[in-house]
Amino acid sequence: MFCLTRLLVLFLAFSGTTVHAILYQSLSHLPPNKTYDYIIVGGGAGGGVLANCLSEVASLKILLIEAGSSAFQNMTIEVPGLAARLPNSQFVGSYSMNWIWEEDIDDSQGLEFYYHFMVFTRGSMHDFDRWANVTEDGGWSWESLQRYREKIDKITPPVDGHDITQQFDPSAHGNFGPLRIGLPGTLQPTDDLVLNASTQLSNEFPFNLDYNSGNTIGVGWTQSTIANGVRDSSAVAYIEPVLSRSNIDVLVNTRVTRVIQTGIQSSVPEFRAVEASASSNGTKYTLSARREVILSSGAVKTPHILMLSGIGDSSHLSSHSIKTIVDLPDVGRNLQDHTLVSSSWSVNSTNTRDNLTEDTAFFQNQLNLWIANGSGELGTVSASQVGWFRLPMNSSIFDTVPDPSAGLTSAHYEFLFTNGFSSFSEPFPSDGGHFFTVLTAMVSPTSRGNISLASSDPFDSPVINPNLLGTAFDIFTIREGVKAARRFMSAPAWNGWILQEHGDFSQAHTDEEIEQYARNTADTVDHVSGTVSMGKTGTTILGSGALNSDLTVKGTIGLRVVDASAFLDKVVPPVDGHNTTGQFDPSVHGQLGQLGISLPGVLRPTDDRVLDASAQLSNEFPFNLDCNSGNTIGVGWTQSTIANGERDSSAVAYIAPALSRSNLDVLVNTRVTRLIQTGIQHSIPEFRAVEITTSSNSTFQVLNARREIILSAGAVKSPQILMLSGIGDASHLSSHSIKPIVDLPDVGRNLQDHPLVTVSWTVNSTNTLDNLTEDTTFFQNQLDLWIKNRTGLLGSARSSQIGWVRLPDNASIFNTIPDPSAGLTSAHYEFIFTNGFVSYSEPFPSDGDHFFTILVAVVSPTSRGNISLASSDPIDSPIISPNLLGTEFDIFTMREGIKAARHFVSAPAWDGWILEEHGAFSQARTDEEIEQYSRNTATTIFHVSGTAAMGKTGTTGPGSGALNSDLTVKGTIGLRVVDASAFVSHAFVGTSLSSPEVMLWKKPFIVAAHTQTATYILAERASDLIKDTFYRD
Incomplete structure (x- = not known):
């Protein structure tokens, strides 16, 4: 287990003449000029x-600027089982949401180094093929990105040592990637139940060996x-390993407030500088780049x-x-x-994992286990299984709304199965109890929100309008x-385990009631x-x-976005050491990737029930050996960015290993306030400097890049920086009162996210994750x-299995709306199966x-929001308008996904459970009740992307x-922009369907998967694009 701080201490203590990366804790420490x-x-x-x-x-010479702190030696980050505490921790700030809740989103410019919930999903082959079609750049196709997928991850064995054969497909993963991926590190009593239910209801909830x-x-x-x-992350997998390099600096505790125009080339503004400050009252500094400024600040901050x-x-x-x-x-839209x-x-x-919540002695014992060797309930994800599913092709929603999913391998909704209580809207039941939870997430939403400015002060949070279930x-x-979750839990596999539905969910049976439940709890x-x-x-x-399509900001020179506002791995054994044969496909994963990917580290009692169902x-929910193989469709074992019971991340897998390089500097605690135009070439503005500051009151400084500024500030911050510039x-x-240098109307628009609804059943077992609560x-x-x-x-992910499902080809929604999915391998919805209670709307x-x-x-949502x-x-x-569930297709898909969850749980595998x-x-x-339930309970999975989307080059x-x-x-x-704000898909242009909702499919589309992995892939290719440019020059 190596956190960023620990490695920094080590490399700073090195003796001799070796030159290493410099970590600047303060903007004022950065050498001038x-x-x-x-x-x-x-x-x-x-x-x-x-x-x-x-x-x-x-x-x-590289400068990495991070608004967050480098002091990440904190158990809340390292212990996977404490992930739910991160959104309200000191590592995450708040952005105001122009919707029904105030959404906590990371205050840094790239979701910091660590903040994500560890489930590793790439998306379907159709998701990326759609990127290629929209941008007219074949380099973004699934096939073209194969080498990047293999380069990212490696599967690590579970801490408990269980056999992970048949839990993933090794061929779908790399072997040497920096990001370590693990399967559930602790087997749950619900593991067999989930898998058995999948088998029993295989027409609707097939087993998928590897959804990646x-x-x-x-x-x-x-x-x-x-x-x-231990949680793996970008900091551990990517940043930590490069701290020994002398050509990189890392500046933390610094906020980039804007990118600065540094010139004009051929009437196109150049942005090769950033303005940065440590605080709203701090001095503003300008930092310049010779080549590019790259925003990777995330889909809100970018x-x-x-x-x-x-x-x-x-x-x-x-x-x-x-x-x-x-x-x-x-910018800021979609x-x-x-x-x-x-x-x-x-x-x-x-x-169940509810013991972690209800039994302090049990929690302490599990914490002691984790401290000793990363094992136990705290060293794994809460959902040992997930499911990704499509609405039936004959779903009524397709009569009026085209299918927004990327294709048949892309889901409309997702299930996360949790052996315990899980809710984002309800507190843990005060009278205790043990639970099994199915979190239902709409992963092909048509709702679109936006990010907008609250003011011109870079330290004022943007306005976020997620427009969930819009x-x-x-x-x-x-x-x-939600209906599908009920069907899944009705499988015979659950007999004797499931007792009864819990809370408001138990009262939502008609479509109207389910819709209201979703709206209340989403x-x-x-x-x-x-x-x-x-x-x-x-x-x-x-x-x-x-x-x-190269992630450069349209109408600019020297500016790029690389994060989820635009829109990789190695499989590691699960922490419990169980045999993962049959849980993933090794052929679709790398062997040398930096990112550790693992199967569930703890087998759960619902595993077999999910797979049996x-x-x-x-026919509806087939087994998928590896959902990361390019065909996501089916139920399979969850692959997560957990290696040896610890969370993996970009910081761990990519940044940390590079800190030893002398040509990399990392600047943290610094905010890039804007990009600075540094010149003009052929009437095109150059942006090779950034303005930075550490706070709204700090001095602004300018940092210059010789080649490029690359924005990787995320799908919120990257478009914000672009607009401020x-x-x-x-x-x-x-x-x-910002002078337009490059008129790029798509910056901040086309904000996409995956709306999620959870559906839970009481179970006839106390062996659930609810014990953790x-x-x-x-x-x-x-x-x-x-x-x-x-x-x-x-030490394991909460969900051991997930499922990716498509709506039926004859779903009624397709009568009026073209299928928005990327293709037949892309889901319309996802199931995440959790052996416990999960809810974001109920305690x-x-x-x-x-x-x-x-x-x-x-x-595969069609809703679009925006960042402004x-x-x-x-x-x-900025102002964030997510617009979740904002289209008829998204509502239809979420409703059918919930119905499919009900159907999945109705499989014989769930009998007795x-x-x-x-x-x-x-x-x-009823449909109306399920729709209302969805609207009431739907929430975002924080997969914001598309706010500075790629498109056809030159337009x-x-x-x-x-x-x-x-x-x-x-x-x-x-x-250039390298983050999820670059995510794309402009589908269905020229369709003959008359629905006004069809116009939404001219907008970019989010991948039908958890967006972190797609961001890794995007960044890997972006790195090659940038290096290719360098070598050509």
Whole structure:
């Protein structure tokens, strides 16, 4: 277990003449007038990969700027089982949401180094093929990205040593990637139940050996970024290893407030500098890049920075007195996320993760286990299985809404199965109990929100409008997902385990009740993306994306976005050491990747039930050996960024290993406030400098790059930085008194996310994850296990299986709306199977029951939100409008996903296990009730992307994307975006269908998968694109 801080201490203590990366804790410590080739804004998945890969070229000077702190030696981060505490911890700030809740989103410029929930999903082959089609750049196709997929991860064995054969497909993973992926580190009593239910209901919930194989559809074992019971991350996998390099600096505790125009080339503004500060009152500094500024600040912060920099919708910028430099109306728009609803059942067992909550002694024992060796309940993810499913092709929603999923391998909703109570809207039941929870996430949402400026102050948070469940499709899908969770829990496998449905879910039976339950309890999964989406290169009109297909910001030079606002691995054994044969496909994974990917580290009692239900309903929920193989469809074992019971991440897998390189600097605690135009080439502005600061009151400094500024600030921050720099929709920029330098209307638009709804059943078992909540002694025991050897429930992902499902080809929604999925291997929704209670809208049940939960997520949403400037102040947060469940298709898919979850649980595999539906979900029976349940309970999975989307290279009009296919910002020189804001897909242009919702499919599309992995892949290719440019020069 190596956290960033520990490695820093080690390398700073090295003696001799070896020169290493310098970690600057303060902007004021950075030597004045120091020049870099690339300035990377944000140390998350995108920024970490870039810092690692670019610093491989010894002659390049790299600066990585991170708004967060480097002091990450904290058990809340390292212990996978404590992941739920991160959103409300000191590592995460708050952005205001223009919706029904206040969403906690990371305050840094790349989701920091560590903040993600560890489930490792790449998306389907159709997701990436759609990127290639939209950008007209074949380099983004599934086949073309094969080498990057293999380069990212490696599967690590579970801490408990169980056999992971048949839990993943080794061929779908790398062997040497930096990111370590683990299967559940502790087997759960519900593992067999989930798998058996999948077998029993295999027509609807087939088993999927590995959902990362390219076909996500089906129920499978959860793969997570946990290695040896410890969370893996970008910091551990990518940043930590490069700290020995002398050509990279890392600046922390610094916020980039905007990118600065540094010149003009051929009438195109250059952005090769950033303004940064440590605080709102701190001195502002300008840092320059010779080549590019790359925003990797995330799908919220990236569009925020862009808008603050004068890149965005000119009218929005003008409203905040920001001069528009680049009118990119898509910056901040098209915000997407995965809406999630949890459904829990009380169970006839005390062997659940609820013991971690209810039994302090158990918790302490588990903590001691983790401290000792990373084992126990705290060294694994909570969901040992997940499921990804499609609405039936004859679903009624397709009569009026085209299928928004990427294709038949891409799901509409997702289940996460948890052996315990899990809810984001309900507290743990005060009367205790043990539960099984199915979190239902809509992973093909059609709702779109946005990020906008609250003010021109870069330290003001942007306004986030997620627009969850904002469309009929999203409501339909979350409702059907909740229904499907019920069906899944009705399988005979659950007999004797499930007792009854819990809470409001148990009252949601009609469609109307389920819809209301979803609306009441829905939450985001924090998969915000699409707010600076890629589009067809060169087009800058509204809807064309904010990025070219090379992730450069349209209408700029020297500026790029690499994070989820635009839109890799090695499989490691699970922490419990069980045999993973049959849980994944080794052929679809790398062997030498930096990112550790593992199967569930703890086998759960619902594993067999999920898989049996998949087999029993194989026509609808087939088994998928490896959902990361390119075909996601089916139920398979969860693959997570967990290696040896520890969370893996970009920081761990990419940044940490590169810190030893002398050509890489990392600057943390520093905010890039805007990109600075440094010149003009052939009338095209160059952006090779950034303005930075550590706070709103700090001095602003300018840092220069010789070659490029690369934005990897995320799908929120990257478009914000672009807009603050004068790159975006000219009218929006002008509205904030930001002079438009590059009019890129797609900057901040097309925000996409996966809406998620959870559905839970009470179970006839106490062997659930609910023990982690209900039993403090059990929780302590699991924590002790994790501390000891990284084993136990805390060293594994909460879901051991997930499923990726498509709507039927004859679903009614397709009568009026084309299928928005990327193709037949891309799901419309996802199931995440959890042996316990999970809900983002309900507290943990007070009656002490045990639950099984399916999280249903719409993964091919058509809803679009946006990121916009709240003001021209780079410290002000942007305005985020996610627009979850904002289209008829998203509502339809969520509804059908919930129905499919019900159907899955109805498989014989659940006989004796499932007791009854829980909470409001149990009352949602009719389509209308399920829709209302979805709207009431849907949340985001925080898969925000597409806010500076790639598009066809060279096009700059609305809807054409903000980036070229090489991720360079359209209409600029020296500027690139490498994060989820670049995510794309402009589908169904020219369709004959008359529904107004069809127009939404001219916007970028989020991948029908958890967006972290797609960001890794995007960043790996971006690194090659950048290095290829360097070598050509």
